[in-house]
Amino acid sequence: MALVTMKRLSVLAPAERRRPVLRRLARLGCAELERAAPQLFADTGGALRPQEENTGAAEIRARLTAAHSALAAAAPQKTPFFGARMTMTERQLFDSASLEAANRAAAQIEALVRQSEEASASISRIEARIASLRPWIPLDLPLNYTGSEHTEFWIGVLPVSCDLEALRSALAEQAPASQLDLVGSDREQHYMTLLVHKGEAPAASALVRASGFTAVPFRDVSRTAGEEISSLEAEEAAARRIRETAAQSIASFAPERQKIAAAIDAYTQEALRDSLLSGFGRTERTVYLTGWIPADAAGAVEQVLREEGCAYELREPAEGEDPPTAYRDNRFVEPFAAVTEMYGTPTYGSIIDPNPLMSFFYFIFFGFIMADAMYGLLMFFGCWFYLKKKRPAGTMKRMLTLFMYCGISTFAVGALTGGWFGDLASAVSGGAFTIPAIWFEPLTDPMKMLAFSLALGALQIIIGMGLSAWRSIRQGQLLDAVFDVGSWYVLFLGIGLFALGLPVGGWLMGIGLLMLLLTGGRKNKGLGKIIGGLGKIYNITGFLSDLLSYSRVMALGLSGAVVGQVVNKIATMATGIPGVILFVAVFLFGHIFNLAIGLLGAYVHTSRLQYIEFFGRFFEDGGHPFKPLENNTKFVEIVKED
Template sequence: MAIVELSKLSVIGLNDRKTQILKGLMDLGVVEINNQDGKLTDENWSSFIEKDGDEVVVYGLDTKISEASNALDALNKYDKGKKPFIKVRKPLKESEFEAKLKNRDAIEETVAEVNGIYKDITRLKNEESKINTAIIGLRPWVQYDLPLDMTGTRFTSIFIGTVPAVTVVEDVERAVSEKSDGAVVYKVSSDEHQSYLSVVCFNEEKNDVLEVLRQNNFTPIAFNEVSGKANENIVRFEKELEEIRKNILSLEEQLSQMASNKPDVEILHDNFIIERDKAKILSSIVKTKTAFYFDGWLPKAKEEEVKGILEQNGCFYDFKQPQKDEEKPILLEQNSIMEPFEAITNLYSVPSVKDIDPTPFLAPFYFIFFGMMLSDAGYGIIMAVACFILLNRFRLEGMMKKLVKMFMYCGISTTFWGVMFGGYFGDFIPVVAKTLFHKDMVINALWFNPIDEPMTLLIFSLILGAIHLFVGMGIKGYMLIKDGRPVDALCDIFLWYVLLIGLVLFGIGGRVGTGLVTAGKYMSIVGVLGILFTAGREKKGIVGKLLGGLGSLYGITSYLSDILSYSRLLALGLATGVISQVINTLGSMAGGGVAGAIVMVVAFVIGHTFNIGINALGSFVHASRLQYVEFFGKFFEGGGSAFNPFNKKTKYVEIIKEEK
């Protein structure tokens, strides 16, 4: 349950064995290869090495990956088969994977065909959209008896266009007639936005009439791509639409029938990823005319396996232990209980080389806090069972598997605290007994009911918060001692322990015995004086040291605010219980009988589904926040880079390595 010890690997090999070496390392999947760009500018290296790799090859494989991905998107869109609830990688033996790729050329032809068909569908849909837009533009002119492309005769000019709906057409007619006695303004149609007009005038009056129309917000319309009357064009367009839709349906049916090729295309896609990664990793290698060099990191426990591959291919290699505080990737390793909570750590940040793995320390607190916030046995059982089913029904991996397993544990915690606080879908069981069966039933909390005794829960929450913070401070003290700074641990951690514990004893120790009050008083004095005279020890001069000590003592307010933050355990716990009771009360308002039972069931399903969703989310967020702000703030820096080994990072298929 810690950060895995890594070794630094350096390798020199012959170029003619490079492909086999990289394949072996990729299959093993335990070595992270470093970028070697720094050596290209190092005067000790740059004179006889050059960067390996070919970006053109990588670009070409990226293009193939994109094409295969587009084909899969198209097939998924028109696949009429049952879609999986959760998309997971399918396990496939290495020999089966390679056997499928024997038909690689045929699969690539399928990808090209699928993309071609989908491209045709897209083109036809664009045409369909364009024609529909044209029809919409033509419909207001259906009553117009002249061809839309007719702009005049030998002696007359014809304009068609629109004016805003707020413009009074009669006013336009009047204004035009004042300029020309022979001009005619005809209202073809109108809608809520505008009126559609046709204007005819003599050629010699054209400019004057246009000027009047512009003054009345007239916007000319030109139908450049149509000829003839509007209704004739609409009929023609509708026939074209019918033909286009038939073609689209035919092409979509082709894609639907080709959906059975998805598994093969997925294998091809993942093979392209493997080939791309092999080509891409070459850019992290430097070479001469005959040899190559790279370095990287691997778990110390895997040295023998890597050594076997390197010796088999005649490489010179060297394993070294990293120097203190040397930058290196971080690999975390947990037992099966702690591993799910690693997701909480990684959602915040990977530990730095100076950190210790916080996961084993945050896990029990997160488990407790989440359960206290949701604190309903019914909700907890649903969460735990649902997550258990997901874990056993699907081959979940990575972050998703960790989160689902963590929520299963949190469901168990929620069930426990629900029993302790007496929450079973709120007070659903007593309400049902009273409303539908007219019987009084009471389910007592095993400990206490937070709605009746909120102060008890608040005090308990603050005590848990203090323990949480003290653990964080203790981890910081351990890190300081391990780093060879015991004085800092004494001054910056232990004295705060003395002060904070002393203040607690001085404040509430009298309830146990007067001796605790006295002890608390002296502990507080020792703590204050110790911090005052030691916290500013790095500053110059007596005044500077004292001011530094006073500034540090002011930090006691931050401890107070940190502890008060744990009141959210009370707030969210009460929110879950109160909302549950409100839902149950609403469900009981219809009374007994069949109608009342139906209302009760509907309110139960809808209301409690909402409540478990919103409060489970709130519990996840706020339990995480207590770790990230209050707990991590005491000792954790973060900012590390996760160990990223050179392996087969497939998307659709999990390649199972077979024992030879």
């Protein structure tokens, strides 16, 4: 496996063929196109210029999306959990008749939505009006009544804290030709009427206003509150009927749901092409675009460009250019690239593709952390079924495929170590029947589990160092490979042989230490040469720390097994019908919980081992991932023409 060699692509396309060119390149899915740098327009002396491309696709997509949402609200569709996206060819997706039909349906839905919104606004306004009138229902007078030739009649409110009897007494003294009546009250205010002789109106007005009286005018209501409310309720009922009819009419477009969804995807692609074309250099009759393609895709890209009448150039990356990084991995390794991308992207030109070896160790470590055959089967078949039925794309597809593969290692390790829903068989049978481990049981022999974890960790560390040496050799730094890695290899080999009781091990340990001491500071000057060597030797503590990190594989594996056994023990504590109920409830909840926690722990800690203990030795970060132009759809899965 290796990182992909990229080619610089420059294309001068006929302006009238610009969209077909982009569409065919998206179909290939192997060209990353880029916006033109402002310097380009200056360098060409204005021969190339930016020009906005706007077919209205973004606006049409927004209208279609709003119609699709309205349809979903009016006619909810029960989508099966494992329901797959509809499949279409590219020709079907961009079929003009289907797009026109979807636009017509969206326009009609949009009109109905406006009608429904207007009705809803009317209902809200009417409800607010009714709420303001309801306290005045006991008043058997037209609400716009203001008095007679000799009297004035006021309608208003007083705060609930007002002492009505005291106010009436004050009115009796200062404006005896007045009458203050209570219509009703709520928790905030009193609803009042005041009838007063015009001659005493100023005095009465001063008194009630001093108590907090606020007039409530109803100049446009010539009926009683009850009569006005009845009229408004009829209007509200009519508005509700209009809204219900609009909702039913919107729901009647349910057969057009898929057509509208497909049109959203089609216009999404067109909106993307608008954005891309707006960033390219233009002349009156041509479009200039640049980007990157994998070297092995050159033939297919060249064929498209020739057929579309384009002038083009393919060349090696020039000094100072920053090509994207792409991987060429097999079907097993490819999903594990998602783990690498969470850490970073190797810089273009890196010697080493980190994915192949990382995927092997990830696969093994994940299995030993989960370490239950039945969990492995659930992982494998659950992910396999979802991938088959739902057919997800992108990162979701890669992660599910990764977990599916890790289900295989989890099953294998579970069978080797005797994990079948923990010790379920023994717990249910009372110890009469057990499924023996093919290799060993971690709970009864934890030191073997620890030794294996550390041995596997040591192997990964040594391989990581070897990759670092290989990178140095490929970069022409042979001495760095020999002294910075070879010295440690000699030391580690000596430690291993010494542990086996072979005398040569001591000699090799001494040679390794001497090599580190004499060469560790070779790039420094003066005293730094000796101090640098001592620093290198001190780094052995770092190796020990890194090695001990792999003990987490044993710890997490044992913790999952212990939780499984505890769940089984609790589930089998009772007998009879209550025992069956307890068993089912505890078994399902406990093992689902243990599986979920185990998956989280295995994913996080296995990733950590790769990022820190493995990638830290050779990974050349700083690149950016290859993002080719593709048809990225939400509702439709584009399939090839027959």
